[in-house]
Amino acid sequence: MTHAAATHHTSLGLDNRKMAFWAFIGSECLLFTSLISTYLVYKGRSVVGPYPHEILNIPFTSVSTFDLLMSSLMMVLALAAVQRGDMKWGKIWLFSTALLGLVFLGGQVIEFTEFVHKGLTLSTNLFGCTFFVLTGTHGAHVAVGVLWLLTLWVRALQGKLGPANAMTVEITGLYWHFVDVVWIVIFTVVYLIP
């Protein structure tokens, strides 16, 4: 990410990119809420099966959830490392975050494949539609996040990342934690609530 001059006066004393990113996150709240609301509005209205209770694997998904939560921890440790100039651990934590993200995505792939084998596809029933579009959109966000993290990691390997541009890591973190937070809601609403 380019090093925008932080020497500009800002009226609120806040970094422009950080503020823009929080506005973006606010906007994404509306995006995911619309998808989640669609899921909730159509919950229980599938005309044919398979139905959620027949298919959702809560133990498996709990592990996925734990994986994503841990990745958030790693992200925050990555930021702390970069901020104090410890690029060795910065790289390790950045890569670990991306890795856990990939594990999560792998879990999604396994889950989706299972469901398709059990007869649940996008077009089978309302549960299929809403489930796959909601979790698929989330998964796409995770994938973008992984790409973003790996890009940062490569920049770090090239020696182009350091405490001076820690803001870029912070913003990456905001994105990653937001993606985690959305999953917290999805996990509860889709998997846990009966």
Add this chain to the structure above:
Amino acid sequence: MSDARGLKSWLTTTDHKRIGLLYFWTALGFFLVGGIEALVIRVQLAQPNGQVVSAETYNQLFTMHGTTMIFLALMPLGASFFNYMVPLQIGARDVAFPRLNGFSYWVFLFGGLLLNASWFAGPLFHAGMLNVAPNGGWFGYANLTERQYSPGPNIDFWMLGLQILGISSLAAGFNFIVTILNLRAPGMKMMRLPVFTWMTLVTQFLIITAFPVITVGLALLMFDRFFGTHFYVREAGATPILWQHLFWLFGHPEVYILILPAMGVVSDVLPTFSRKPLFGYTVVVYSGVLIGLMSWGVWSHHMFAVGLGPIADSVFAGTTMLIAIPTGVKIFNWIGTLWGGDIRGTTALHFAVGFIAMFIIGGLSGVTHASPPADLQQTDTYYVVAHIHYVFFGGTILGLFAGIYYWWPKMTGRLLNESLGKWHFWLQFVGMNLAFFPMHLIGLLGMPRRVYTYSPELGVGALNLVSTIGAFLIALAVLIFLVNLWRSRTHGQPAPNDPWGGATLEWSVSSPPPVYNFSVIPTVTSRLPRWSTERHGPMQDPPAVPPGPIHVPGGSWWPLVAALGLPVMALSLLSHTLWVVFVGVALLIGGIYRWAFEPFEV
């Protein structure tokens, strides 16, 4: 303005002033396209049993007229002023993210071109010309828009065009929120901002919260049309009503997105030409914010005929009536500004006053819609068409024209001709009333909207003819306006820094401003920095020559390249070819990577 010339300098521009001009010309072009669509509609409806166009063509005409006017003309015209004026009004050198700004413009242009390409794209889909343009109304109700009932690419063009345009608006939204909150000159407190900038801020918050909802609605439609889902299919247990909810959750804030900037313009124009501060600045600002917030609570008033039930209807009737309050309050403030002022009847002022009068009428018909029993008679008739045109045309368009006449000298360095301007105003004012007032009656007499013709027995032939005459008067007015624009390039009086005696910062710099806007960033000590009031004298304008070198960011190709990725991705869906999407994604992601890593100092 930047001194660089040539196509490349425009394609790579990151200067908010140039981007503002790009938005202006493009929006004007689309306004003319939408206007021609309107004229054809009016010719078709001038008499009963009209034979000018077929029903299928008519459906495309009114769909494209609405979609074009709202997304390609009115919103971008507003955007052109956000772009040009907001940094000047807050005392900044540019917006927070200049390249993102360029990106927004290019995405808008490509989205608009994609949408309008549909008029000519028929042969690519084994159909004639004028056959595959969107035809489901600007609001695209499911399940008419499902593949089963709309098998052709018409709705796909619409859905993809709107998704692309949404991205443009969202990007600009983030940009302007940060700009207005974070880039203000020293001393420019929030409650010293010009009302236009305040209304822009509220508008951007509405944009970033409302557009994601329509993004989802459209995405669900895309899944239904391309990937076999059933989000709006009754047989699968779903309901088309979900579309209406998602659409209007966006659609209602959208109409406030359309009107608030015009209200902002008027709030700046009236004080200048009354030589009096805005009456009740604080109230006007707070009511603008309130309107923005409340606009989230009224959406189902577009669904009174759907059968949501008496409780839902009553609640939304209540909230809708409530939102009329802050709106009405502003009207009193505007009148209070004019009252006792030293009035100079410039064209800009004519349009501003015309806005107030016409918006009152539009607001009144709106309030009648707020009552569900009354609305049941009005909905889907020409009464609603009257309402929307009084608020969109009499409101937004008159307000934006006030802005054009006010700010044109600043943007181009030339004054528009006041004589031609008055002709433009009066012809447009008379024309719009002739065109749209009869529609109240036409609607109540029973003519439904979105019908390609009507029978003579309905008895609305004469009124429709009057309406058509009005439409052509508007066209004549717009022609005069175009002549005025054209002539001003060579015959327009050169504009000084401040042709009007304005109070706000944009008038403290040359017309057009230097590329860096302010040679010295001003320190602001009041709401009316350039005026002399009881409390303070006028500010010192920044010196003509800057004290030292001022860094101005250069241009960049990457916003354009990244923007190009979006219509390419859309083309993939339209043509049902997978590999094309990868080209689009490569352009987008590649563009973004180059953008992120190129050296660029704001």
Add this chain to the structure above:
Amino acid sequence: MSEHAPGAAAHEHASVRTYVRVALILTLVTAFEVGVIYIRLLTPIVVPLLLAMSAAKFALVAMFFMHLRYDARPLTAVFVGPLVIATGLAVTLMTLTGAFLVFGR
């Protein structure tokens, strides 16, 4: 140093210990969430319980991992505003379509 804009007071940071603690709490709450659905006794209140727990996790991540607790107010406002709208949207939409969780169907 990019994250300290000139003029802003140096803001606190949570320590690594705090982060690990928060992560631990998140894990525990997740475990509770999963556990709760298997406890018959709690079935009547399982929905509000789950919603409350996930809201708690949400808040913890936002305040600590996303640093909102230590950041200037405008940032929280820019996030919470749309969040409130979003919540209202979800609740209203569910009410209007008769899909209310709490009352089942």
